[in-house]
Amino acid sequence: xxxxxxxxxxxxxxxxxRVVRDVSLSIKRGEFxxxxxxxxxxxxTTLRLVAGFEKPDTGEIHINGQPPNGVPAxxxxxxxxxxxxxxxxHMTVRQNVAFGLEMMxxxxxxxxxxxxRIIELVRLGGFEERYPRQMSGGQQQRVALARALVTEPSVxxxxxxxxxxxxxxxxxxxFELKNLQRTLGHTFIYVTHDQEEALAMSDRLxxxxxxxxxxxxxPEEVYERPATRFVAGFIGEANLLxxxxxxxxxxxxxxxxxxLRFHAETSSGLELSSHVVLGIRPEKVRLGAxxxxxxxxxxxxxxxxxxxxxxxxxxxxxxxxxxxxxxxxSNDSSEMPCRGERVEIGLPVESxxxxxxxx
Amino acid sequence: xxxxxxARWPEWLLRANAATVYAFLYLPIALLVLYSFSGSRFSSVWxxxxxxxxxxxxxxxxxxxxxxxxxxxxxxSSFFATIVGTAAAxxxxxxxxxxxxxxEALFYLPILVPDIVxxxxxxxxxxxxxxxxxxxxTMILAHVVxxxxxxxxxxxxxxxxFDQRLLEAARDLGASPWKAFWRVxxxxxxxGVLGGALLAYAMSxxxxxxxxxVTGPGSSTLPIEIYSMVKRGVTxxxxxxxxxxxxxxxLLASLSVLLQRRK
Amino acid sequence: MxxxxxxxxxxxxxxxxxxxxxxGPGFIWLLVLFxxxxxxxVAVSLARRGMPVEWAFDFSAYxxxxxxxxxxxxxxxxxxxxxxxxxxxxxxxxxxxxxxxxTARVRYLLYFLVLIPLTANSLVLIYAWITLLRPTGLIxxxxxxxxxxxxxxxxxxxxxxxxGIGLTYWYLPFMVYPxxxxxxxFDFRLLEAAADLGANRFQSFWRVLLPQTVPGLATGCLLVFxxxxxxxxxxxxxxxxxxxxxxxxxxxxxxxxxxxWPLGGALAMLMIVVLGMGVWAVGVLQRREG
Numbered sequence: 001x002x003x004x005x006x007x008x009x010x011x012x013x014x015x016x017x018r019v020v021r022d023v024s025l026s027i028k029r030g031e032f033x034x035x036x037x038x039x040x041x042x043x044x045t046t047l048r049l050v051a052g053f054e055k056p057d058t059g060e061i062h063i064n065g066q067p068p069n070g071v072p073a074x075x076x077x078x079x080x081x082x083x084x085x086x087x088x089x090h091m092t093v094r095q096n097v098a099f100g101l102e103m104m105x106x107x108x109x110x111x112x113x114x115x116x117r118i119i120e121l122v123r124l125g126g127f128e129e130r131y132p133r134q135m136s137g138g139q140q141q142r143v144a145l146a147r148a149l150v151t152e153p154s155v156x157x158x159x160x161x162x163x164x165x166x167x168x169x170x171x172x173x174x175f176e177l178k179n180l181q182r183t184l185g186h187t188f189i190y191v192t193h194d195q196e197e198a199l200a201m202s203d204r205l206x207x208x209x210x211x212x213x214x215x216x217x218x219p220e221e222v223y224e225r226p227a228t229r230f231v232a233g234f235i236g237e238a239n240l241l242x243x244x245x246x247x248x249x250x251x252x253x254x255x256x257x258x259x260l261r262f263h264a265e266t267s268s269g270l271e272l273s274s275h276v277v278l279g280i281r282p283e284k285v286r287l288g289a290x291x292x293x294x295x296x297x298x299x300x301x302x303x304x305x306x307x308x309x310x311x312x313x314x315x316x317x318x319x320x321x322x323x324x325x326x327x328x329x330s331n332d333s334s335e336m337p338c339r340g341e342r343v344e345i346g347l348p349v350e351s352x353x354x355x356x357x358x359x
Numbered sequence: 360x361x362x363x364x365x366a367r368w369p370e371w372l373l374r375a376n377a378a379t380v381y382a383f384l385y386l387p388i389a390l391l392v393l394y395s396f397s398g399s400r401f402s403s404v405w406x407x408x409x410x411x412x413x414x415x416x417x418x419x420x421x422x423x424x425x426x427x428x429x430x431x432x433x434x435x436s437s438f439f440a441t442i443v444g445t446a447a448a449x450x451x452x453x454x455x456x457x458x459x460x461x462x463e464a465l466f467y468l469p470i471l472v473p474d475i476v477x478x479x480x481x482x483x484x485x486x487x488x489x490x491x492x493x494x495x496x497t498m499i500l501a502h503v504v505x506x507x508x509x510x511x512x513x514x515x516x517x518x519x520x521f522d523q524r525l526l527e528a529a530r531d532l533g534a535s536p537w538k539a540f541w542r543v544x545x546x547x548x549x550x551g552v553l554g555g556a557l558l559a560y561a562m563s564x565x566x567x568x569x570x571x572x573v574t575g576p577g578s579s580t581l582p583i584e585i586y587s588m589v590k591r592g593v594t595x596x597x598x599x600x601x602x603x604x605x606x607x608x609x610l611l612a613s614l615s616v617l618l619q620r621r622k
Numbered sequence: 623m624x625x626x627x628x629x630x631x632x633x634x635x636x637x638x639x640x641x642x643x644x645x646g647p648g649f650i651w652l653l654v655l656f657x658x659x660x661x662x663x664v665a666v667s668l669a670r671r672g673m674p675v676e677w678a679f680d681f682s683a684y685x686x687x688x689x690x691x692x693x694x695x696x697x698x699x700x701x702x703x704x705x706x707x708x709x710x711x712x713x714x715x716x717x718x719x720x721x722x723x724x725t726a727r728v729r730y731l732l733y734f735l736v737l738i739p740l741t742a743n744s745l746v747l748i749y750a751w752i753t754l755l756r757p758t759g760l761i762x763x764x765x766x767x768x769x770x771x772x773x774x775x776x777x778x779x780x781x782x783x784x785x786g787i788g789l790t791y792w793y794l795p796f797m798v799y800p801x802x803x804x805x806x807x808f809d810f811r812l813l814e815a816a817a818d819l820g821a822n823r824f825q826s827f828w829r830v831l832l833p834q835t836v837p838g839l840a841t842g843c844l845l846v847f848x849x850x851x852x853x854x855x856x857x858x859x860x861x862x863x864x865x866x867x868x869x870x871x872x873x874x875x876x877x878x879x880x881x882x883w884p885l886g887g888a889l890a891m892l893m894i895v896v897l898g899m900g901v902w903a904v905g906v907l908q909r910r911e912g
Contacts (some may be wrong), residue, residue, distance in 0.1 A: 079531055080527075082527075087529075089525075099529070147532065148532075369754050377717050380714075380794070384739050384791070390750055390753065391706075391746070402825045403628075446645070446647060449644045450645030450646075465652060469652065472894070475873065475893070479887070479890055480656075481659050484655070487675060504651065507648055585745050589748075601749060601750070610740065
């Protein structure tokens, strides 16, 4: 399958700062692809580079196989949904949506038809003659979406479109957007700093930090096997334990964490006595003396803190004066240990990830 | 904004001050209007309601000619000033920040400089350098100078409130730079443009000093005529003329403000 | 799907051309009809008296400008300027404060009412003052009525007082305009905070409100002073030949006989210098207040 959007070693500086560093991405046609990262990581700039509002300093961006360098934004077959919608305040909803079609010089009847259809699709029927200022944030967002989709671009770019909405509305829109994308089949490139959102909606995502792409993969890949310490910490919660490698043989690693011996698996060769970080998700940590799997990575500790979240429970277990492990338990009928109680926990080898000590 | 219960100054003092100022400002205006309808020649005696002075105005050929000149001058100069000034404001908004400040300052200078300095400068320039005949043409050239600065100032303010992303959105949807300007940017700034034009028009009608210096025979404007009339002696027609001009200026100014406030 | 068009070469260069084309006409107009004329004034001030000017290097205009009569005129203009500015500031500041504290609709109306005399035909308003201040004018009747007048007619017209009143009247909006902009931005909750911390009314004003509104006040004072110092019409109509000010003097040297363009030019240079100093002073003040 030919890739829809391809970035090759793209670099961009703004105001003297390297905002996008050596970014290479290959986004497949019809994919829902997210760029995820904290503010200032370069994801919005990357999006604007794809849209054509900025030109890369070095590197190339190919859209549908054609290098569009030098081709300005209004010629590319891409539409951008702006973060604050950028709806034309002096035009009605209908006029806003029809704008792109008018630029394509379609006939009046064709325009009216397409506009009606897309307004139906985003469930804004009845609002055609309203002005943006007369509508709520969620409605404005849907107008912006309709305006971008109606010209049937091959790639749709979305720059944190749900940022201005409240939580409940945001969750609804996430669902709607995903459905829309699946129905229409366009390639969506979605920028967000909300990792839950990215995980829920994307087919694949790229985690960015300080201008670089740290990891690209499906939500499962990125969550279960984060590539760097930053990715592990940014997405979901993670226990991050600094360790020193004591043995490394055939993909099996033994590392020392403050006197405790941990067994883990890794595909990369590690030097003895090198520093690494062991990562494990709190929900993967097992409680209790008996569980399947190897006898490795079982430790005894004291429950220092507990928290009750309704849907889950968190335990913080101290193994040594400098090692605290967080454990997440679903709220089943089993009893929760209380503070001060001594418990046994196990960290399954297959759930333990070995990460570089520095980012 | 509510007045806090612990007012900064005694409230009555502020009110008294404000009342006095407004009375001070509007007393002369009220008198003018009042006596324009008075039948008496003497401005301190009320002579019964009469529109005699308005009638006399209409028959005063000199004044009518001056009115014609004023209108022609105001129309022509505000027309050119609006086009050049709006373009300049658009140009300035595209400049990088450093040069923008300097350019904005340049366009403020003609308004800041005292009118008499500008008047003698233009007179000297027209007479000594360009060797032009003083008349309507020189007045138009002079009026455009300060009028275009007013327009630039107003349009620049309007442009500051303009969201650049709207242009990006239009370009993104396939509009050429020209189309994006006419379909998106201009509709949102035209109230400012029109407001500036109206202000320039009102300023031109009212302008005296510069016109006085660069006028020639036969191109007297209304303010110049009033000046001569006042210097010669007090005549009641001036009341009527003043009232009419006041009404006109207020109308224009109100329109200009309303337009500028329009979203 | 949209058909792809050929790439547009040199997009940034065409953008620069557009900027130049937009800015060009205005810039050139100001260059030719503002900067050049001002330069001519400088040149004229350094030329010799003639019909009207002989182009020969001559510094005598500046010597003539040092004449004691000139000094008196300049001093009078300066005094009247300072006094008018003072009155405008003392009266205008509380007025602006009053306006700004009203609710939105009332505020706009009151502000507009202050600006109307500015936009309305100003000559006409001076004429109104002439009728008021004349020997048989209303003010005189008023003073007589109060029994304050003695023998003979009371004529305020053509005295410095008349000019002062006229100047204050005409230029008060110039004080209110920048002050209003400055006060509108002021967060009045700061005054409440000051009161909460124990400041009395005067202290809150002096130490909280005033410092924050200095930029607006400074700009207002600059505008009023420069305009009153250089005023021509008001002193000409209300002051006559008894109260001659700089502006009228320059006008006479240019348009009446005996002509002395170089002297007029030299005095205009004085005005420009005063303006420059004022702008610089305001700039310093504004930078200090951040």
